[in-house]
Amino acid sequence: MTRDETDTAALFTFSVSTVQLAIPAEAVERVIEDQSVVPLPHTPEHILGLVGYHRRTIVVVDVAAFFGIKQDRGGRDEEELQIVVVQCGELEAGFRVSRAKGVTHVRREALLAPNLIQNSRVQEVLDSEFIRDSEPTGCLVVPKLLEAMRG
Numbered sequence: 001m002t003r004d005e006t007d008t009a010a011l012f013t014f015s016v017s018t019v020q021l022a023i024p025a026e027a028v029e030r031v032i033e034d035q036s037v038v039p040l041p042h043t044p045e046h047i048l049g050l051v052g053y054h055r056r057t058i059v060v061v062d063v064a065a066f067f068g069i070k071q072d073r074g075g076r077d078e079e080e081l082q083i084v085v086v087q088c089g090e091l092e093a094g095f096r097v098s099r100a101k102g103v104t105h106v107r108r109e110a111l112l113a114p115n116l117i118q119n120s121r122v123q124e125v126l127d128s129e130f131i132r133d134s135e136p137t138g139c140l141v142v143p144k145l146l147e148a149m150r151g
Helices: 003-007 063-067 142-149
Strands: 008-016 019-024 028-033 047-053 056-062 082-088 091-097 099-107 126-132 135-140
Touching (some): 008 082, 008 091, 047 091, 056 063, 082 099, 082 142, 091 142, 099 126
Antiparallel strands (some): 008 019, 082 091
């Protein structure tokens, strides 16, 4: 690894309504188009159901519902939503997000202690924050988030 690679964090960024979030890029397997899910009975509201993905079944989680974020699509159709397939150890889920933005490299010194995003549910699973395009972006702890989403 070069010094530049160790001085930066590769983060996959996405938006949930107007909230900007990020997770380590290595946790993202793929981004797929939103699709119909098979609902699961007796599950929390944020668990939308199951989808088939590469000969396996994954649970799709409505990230906005989990965090209690009001969806503001600004005239956008639901077809524009995306599913980010996330895996961390044995845990795996599809995160339904407003928009997957892709990987960005952030200098480690630009990662700040979390205090800009004022959503208590998000703060419970935040590791750090950084400013991107004049907006705070929260860096989520994937194992902690996946465990919390299990309901």
